[in-house]
Amino acid sequence: MVSYELDMDVAVPQLSRDEELYVQIAMVGTLILPLTLKAVLELNILEIIKMGSASASTQLVMMTAEDITAQLPTNNPQAAAMLDRMLALLASFNIASCVIEKKEKVIRRYGPTPFFKLLTKDEDGATVATLSLLGMDQAFVSAGQHLKEVVLEGGIAFEKAHGMKAFEYIGTYPSFRRLFDKAMMDNSTFFLKKMIETYQGFKDVHVLVDVGGGVGAVLGTIISKYTHIKGINLDLSHAIATAPPLPGS
Numbered sequence: 001m002v003s004y005e006l007d008m009d010v011a012v013p014q015l016s017r018d019e020e021l022y023v024q025i026a027m028v029g030t031l032i033l034p035l036t037l038k039a040v041l042e043l044n045i046l047e048i049i050k051m052g053s054a055s056a057s058t059q060l061v062m063m064t065a066e067d068i069t070a071q072l073p074t075n076n077p078q079a080a081a082m083l084d085r086m087l088a089l090l091a092s093f094n095i096a097s098c099v100i101e102k103k104e105k106v107i108r109r110y111g112p113t114p115f116f117k118l119l120t121k122d123e124d125g126a127t128v129a130t131l132s133l134l135g136m137d138q139a140f141v142s143a144g145q146h147l148k149e150v151v152l153e154g155g156i157a158f159e160k161a162h163g164m165k166a167f168e169y170i171g172t173y174p175s176f177r178r179l180f181d182k183a184m185m186d187n188s189t190f191f192l193k194k195m196i197e198t199y200q201g202f203k204d205v206h207v208l209v210d211v212g213g214g215v216g217a218v219l220g221t222i223i224s225k226y227t228h229i230k231g232i233n234l235d236l237s238h239a240i241a242t243a244p245p246l247p248g249s
């Protein structure tokens with residue numbers, strides 16, 4: 001342990017009364033934001049809002065929760081009211097934009113923000129949303145319940161929760177494998193596409209082995225630019241089973 005004189009420049013943040021109140025409220029609801037974002041992503045709401053805006057070339061189209069709910073497979077009469085509250089929360093974190101009309105009742109309309117670029121599909125169908133959904137999946141949420149235990153007693157939280165190693169779990173549950181592979185693929189494609197714009201190191205490579213290459217997204221991106229490379233994707237059998245064949249590999 002190290003003690004510092006209090007007049008030294010040690011960073012001990014001071015909170016204003018308003019900030020204290022904000023932290024107090026935020027601490028009660030720490031899980032609410034990720035769970036709301038998870039539901040909104042699973043319901044494809046950000047894609048619906050983006051499509052609404054894309055349909056108008058010169059105007060920003062803002063949609064009410066009723067407009068959006070009309071495109072969901074539901075007859076729940078409360079759905080729009082629920083969605084409105086969820087989107088209002090996301091708007092307060094700038095994940096969606098919101099305009100408020102005050103008529104006989106308050107009407108909120110929602111539109112895109114720069115976050116949509118990451119959280120909705122790009123021209124290749126890739127989105128950071130899949131990585132976000134993976135992180136919020138029950139498999140990891142239940143592992144998180146064991147953090148206190150592993151700090152005090154040692155071990156690995158994921159294994160405490162599921163009785164097996166993470167990659168064994170991924171191989172056991174095909175729907176989780178699909179989510180995992182898509183999340184890896186979207187994330188790697190996103191960074192790889194940027195990397196190979198400037199990195200020249202693959203020019204003289206003839207054979208490239210990707211160890212733990214998943215469904216081959218990284219190799220595929222590299223080989224699509226450096227077509228002379230022979231690619232070898234090395235991964236567990238359950239990953240290779242769903243990996244598409246790629247020209248040059």
Ligand SMILES: C[S@@+](CC[C@H](N)C(=O)[O-])C[C@H]1O[C@@H](n2cnc3c(N)ncnc32)[C@H](O)[C@@H]1O
Pocket residue numbers: 167184185188211212213214215216217218234235236239
């Ligand atoms: C974090 S993922 C990376 C996926 C891939 N590189 C990508 O960017 O899409 C790690 C990969 O390692 C694989 N893996 C884990 N243990 C392995 C092993 N013993 N031998 C080969 N691959 C393994 C997993 O199946 C998984 O696909």
